[in-house]
Amino acid sequence: MLNPLSLMSLSRRRWFYGCLSTFVALSLVITSANPTKAISIGDIIRGGIQVIQGVQIANMSDEDEVEFGSQIDAELRQSEIRIIRDRELASYIDQIGQRLAASSDRPNIPYTFQVVRDDNINAFATAGGFVYVNAGLIKAAENEAQLASVMAHEIGHINNKHVLRSIKQAAIERGIVTAAGMDRSTAVGLGVQLALNLPRSRNYEYEADESGLNTLVNAGYAPIGMVQFFNKLLEKGGGSMPEFLSSHPNTGDRIASIQQALDPTTASQGDGLDTVAYKSKIRSLVGRY
Known part of the structure; x- marks a missing residue:
């Protein structure tokens, strides 16, 4: 049995070696980082995306995700896409988007909806509430419910x-994640790549379909709009298939899954099915782009 003095001595040694281990670990993190980008102890303590949290990027806070999404957005707008600067068109798309966002599973983060000057039928999203809709998709939709879907x-x-x-x-x-995580520029670069070409895993697409259908219904739009638009694009086939449908899970299977989730007696109930009103509205907004 150890006497009190021996216990105190042991305790001090443990404290010393614990501090020494922490110092060595921090030194290794700092010295093993990319030599072109110094990492401070403050960064490590804060646990930003460029350090420890880089390994756990999917668990970042909503606030950090929105900030991260804004950095991806800035990079996209600077080098990858052209945003249409039309106040009336932007307001119309934002109105639809905010209505949907308020009825989504994450209504408490800010959402930004932008129209891309591109005639391809496509839309995509990044982190933190940033959604991009091609002018070509707005033109291809037959009604607001289809666009909203x-x-x-x-x-x-x-x-x-x-x-x-x-x-x-x-x-x-x-292999670019280490004990020190990822630096922010690397993470943003990956975000840009994946926003434009998100790997279409079966689970991701089915999850987005299911979540999107619930959002569409909760926002008061007729859910049949999703089936209508997906079927319309499926009929086109070939090289005209948009990215959000050209995915790993079979598009026909996805449509069948959506149809099974709908109640046929209520699928056409809701807003957004007036084709004449929609075409009249977008003719003046998108016709010149």
Whole structure:
């Protein structure tokens, strides 16, 4: 049995070695980082995305995710896409988007909806509430419910943090995540790549479809709009298939799954099925783009 003095001596030694271990660990993290980007102890303590939290990027706070999404957005707008600067068109798309966002699984984060000057039928989303809708998709939709269904699908990707989860997986597969995590510029670069070409896993697409359909219904739109638009695009086939449908899970299976989730007696109940009103509205807004 140890006497009190021996216990105190042992305790002090443990404290000393504990401090020494912590110091060595921090030294290793700092010295093993990318030599072009110094990492401070403050960064480590704060646990930002560029350090420890890089390994756990899918679990970042809503506030951090919105900030991260804004950085991806800035990079996208600077080098990858052209945003249409039309106040009336932007207001119309934002009105639809905010209505959907308020009825989504994550209504408490800010959402930003932007129209991309691109005639391809496509839409995509990044982290933190950023959604992008191509002018070509707005023109291709027959009514507002169809357009809203695609926007709801993209909100579904945000609700399920698919971009964040994909960034984490891609970083692991490429071996760029270490004990020090990822630096912010690397993470943003991956975010840009994945936003434009999100790997279409079966689970992600079904999750976005299910979440999007619930959002569409909760927002008061007729859910049949999702089936109508997906069927319309499926009929096109070939090279005209948009990215959000050209995915790993069979598109016909996805449509069948959506149809099974609908009650046929209420599928056409709700807003957004007036084709004449929609075409008249977008003719003046998108016709010149």
